[in-house]
Amino acid sequence: MTADSAAIAVTAGGSLIPLAILLPALGVLLSLLVGGRRAERIALALMPVQLAVALAIAAFVWRSGEPLVYTLAGYAPPLGIALRADGFSAVMLVTAALIMPAAGFYARTNFATPRGEERRAPFAFWTLLQGLQAALSLLFLGGDLFNLYVGLELLTFAAVPLVALDGRSETVAAALRYLVFALFGSVLYLLGVALIYGAYGTLDIALLASRIRPEPGVWLAAGLMTAGLLAKTALFPLHLWLPPAHANAPAAASAVLSGLVVKGSFFLVVRLWFDVLVPLPTVIPGSILAALGSAAILFGSALALRQERLKLLVAYSTVAQIGYLFVMFPLAAGPWAADAFSGGIMQALSHAFAKAAMFLSAGLISESLGHDKIAGLGGAGRAMPMTFLALGIGGLSLMGLPPSGGFAAKWLLMKASVASGQWIWAMVMAGGGLLAGGYLYRVLAPALSGESSQLKKAPQRSRESVALALALVALLLAFAPPSFFSFLQIGRPAASVALR
Amino acid sequence: MTSPTLAGLVGAALVGLGLYGLIANPEPLRKILAFNVMGSGVFLVFGIVARKGAAAGLPSDPVPQAMVITGIVVAFAASALAVALVLRLFDETGSATLRPDAWTKPSSDGADAE
Numbered sequence: 001m002t003a004d005s006a007a008i009a010v011t012a013g014g015s016l017i018p019l020a021i022l023l024p025a026l027g028v029l030l031s032l033l034v035g036g037r038r039a040e041r042i043a044l045a046l047m048p049v050q051l052a053v054a055l056a057i058a059a060f061v062w063r064s065g066e067p068l069v070y071t072l073a074g075y076a077p078p079l080g081i082a083l084r085a086d087g088f089s090a091v092m093l094v095t096a097a098l099i100m101p102a103a104g105f106y107a108r109t110n111f112a113t114p115r116g117e118e119r120r121a122p123f124a125f126w127t128l129l130q131g132l133q134a135a136l137s138l139l140f141l142g143g144d145l146f147n148l149y150v151g152l153e154l155l156t157f158a159a160v161p162l163v164a165l166d167g168r169s170e171t172v173a174a175a176l177r178y179l180v181f182a183l184f185g186s187v188l189y190l191l192g193v194a195l196i197y198g199a200y201g202t203l204d205i206a207l208l209a210s211r212i213r214p215e216p217g218v219w220l221a222a223g224l225m226t227a228g229l230l231a232k233t234a235l236f237p238l239h240l241w242l243p244p245a246h247a248n249a250p251a252a253a254s255a256v257l258s259g260l261v262v263k264g265s266f267f268l269v270v271r272l273w274f275d276v277l278v279p280l281p282t283v284i285p286g287s288i289l290a291a292l293g294s295a296a297i298l299f300g301s302a303l304a305l306r307q308e309r310l311k312l313l314v315a316y317s318t319v320a321q322i323g324y325l326f327v328m329f330p331l332a333a334g335p336w337a338a339d340a341f342s343g344g345i346m347q348a349l350s351h352a353f354a355k356a357a358m359f360l361s362a363g364l365i366s367e368s369l370g371h372d373k374i375a376g377l378g379g380a381g382r383a384m385p386m387t388f389l390a391l392g393i394g395g396l397s398l399m400g401l402p403p404s405g406g407f408a409a410k411w412l413l414m415k416a417s418v419a420s421g422q423w424i425w426a427m428v429m430a431g432g433g434l435l436a437g438g439y440l441y442r443v444l445a446p447a448l449s450g451e452s453s454q455l456k457k458a459p460q461r462s463r464e465s466v467a468l469a470l471a472l473v474a475l476l477l478a479f480a481p482p483s484f485f486s487f488l489q490i491g492r493p494a495a496s497v498a499l500r
Numbered sequence: 501m502t503s504p505t506l507a508g509l510v511g512a513a514l515v516g517l518g519l520y521g522l523i524a525n526p527e528p529l530r531k532i533l534a535f536n537v538m539g540s541g542v543f544l545v546f547g548i549v550a551r552k553g554a555a556a557g558l559p560s561d562p563v564p565q566a567m568v569i570t571g572i573v574v575a576f577a578a579s580a581l582a583v584a585l586v587l588r589l590f591d592e593t594g595s596a597t598l599r600p601d602a603w604t605k606p607s608s609d610g611a612d613a614e
Contacts (some may be wrong), residue, residue: 013535172585175585176528176585180535191542193567
């Protein structure tokens with residue numbers, strides 16, 4: 001297939017776009033067809049190919065400086081459905097294609113396919129992981145609001161069973177809670193889609209951007225869709241489902257859920273406000289989003305400070321870090337818009353890598369110690385230094401200390417909020433950084449103390465390396481060159497590009 | 501009152517009822533039913549939208565109908581998944597409730613059951 005796809009890619013880079021969606025979908029179908037024992041091998045074999053496709057898409061976008069477009073069956077919108085890859089989609093695709101194999105490699109120990117007999121948990125894990133990858137690709141590339149709804153639902157249907165994979169009653173309850181919130185979100189989103197189609201007769205993002213006017217119906221639809229997406233992104237006060245779901249899932253699944261799945265619905269909020277609702281004034285709705293985000297930063301961090309279990313602490317820190325993502329919205333118009341946009345995206349990327357690293361480390365810690373109580377971490381840092389190094393570097397990015405991707409993100413957002421005169425967001429972000437320092441200190445201080453610690457079994461060096469590699473990527477994002485930020489702007493509506 | 505207006509109002513009422521049920525009721529089975537009531541309301545709104553397309557001279561706009569069919573499939577799959585989880589929860593604990601005390605407490609052993 002490499003020769004074929006290369007031939008197509010040379011003629012039109014757009015043909016790579018459906019490949020990024022179909023490849024993992026094909027993996028799911030193959031896993032179902034040829035049976036459970038080969039699901040692991042299929043998943044692990046397709047992930048590098050997926051990464052190659054994602055990188056190729058990014059290269060095409062980079063070289064042409066324009067979004068790639070693919071129309072299904074050659075019908076142009078509004079009749080047909082378009083798939084588009086702009087700078088933001090390409091970056092998210094590559095991020096997903098990097099974190100998935102890392103989580104997969106880590107999970108090979110927990111979800112190894114046993115010889116001889118067929119077991120359900122490994123089969124389900126590897127199939128669902130590929131399902132998540134397909135759904136994420138669809139979300140990042142979809143150019144039609146209804147198509148994106150289908151992507152959202154696929155994402156939910158793949159993510160919810162991952163939470164309940166080990167079948168304990170708490171995890172089933174957490175999964176059910178998650179599903180209820182997600183369904184609430186999807187119905188609201190769908191209602192918004194119906195209203196927009198009713199008003200403008202198309203759901204294509206590019207066509208809508210030029211047709212939409214600030215009318216009551218559009219405001220209603222925007223409110224419904226945003227509220228629905230917030231429930232799926234777990235923005236305060238709709239975050240209640242996240243901590244139990246992410247803390248109880250197996251570590252590899254938590255890494256993907258916290259790192260990537262919540263970013264899927266966040267990506268749609270960005271699409272909606274930056275690419276679809278372009279003619280709407282963004283300061284007031286953006287300020288509401290940023291106010292919720294600020295509340296998330298403060299509440300999530302404060303609750304993280306009070307947790308007794310490491311995985312719950314990391315999950316509550318996800319609630320807080322999601323808050324930072326929404327600070328970019330009131331800053332979306334004006335000369336500082338490009339900084340705010342870059343900062344928001346940088347936060348999404350650095351949190352994806354840092355949080356995946358932290359959940360994988362937390363999983364290693366709880367496997368090695370036999371528990372993940374923070375009170376029992378005394379001296380564990382000496383027994384497993386590499387794991388705690390990964391946890392600490394991930395934490396560095398969460399706090400926003402230089403040099404880390406988190407620092408770059410928070411710096412850009414603070415710069416934009418100061419430049420726009422909206423000081424309040426900068427203050428909240430600074431406070432959130434302090435609180436993050438507090439909850440990380442709670443974990444790292446006892447772990448690095450001189451007590452002696454008994455490990456039940458030593459962590460595998462290869463799995464520690466995976467966590468550390470992800471943490472280092474979060475660190476390296478701090479050194480992103482200016483050309484990376486102009487790459488993120490590819491495909492943005494003209495207003496914000498002109499101000500670059 | 502014309503019939504599309506009436507249908508639109510009924511759709512809005514269904515969405516409102518479903519939303520209330522989804523938020524106010526702690527029993528998961530009722531939440532699933534409320535979700536389906538809400539979904540029906542949304543599908544009805546899609547029906548009105550299809551009807552509006554008829555003003556352009558078509559018998560009715562087929563695109564929203566296609567969306568409703570997709571939406572019904574998705575809602576069916578979601579309900580099936582939710583019911584499966586409720587049954588599993590009932591098998592494990594003998595009750596199927598989402599009362600806060602049943603799920604906010606961390607597990608006592610604290611360990612990953614990996």
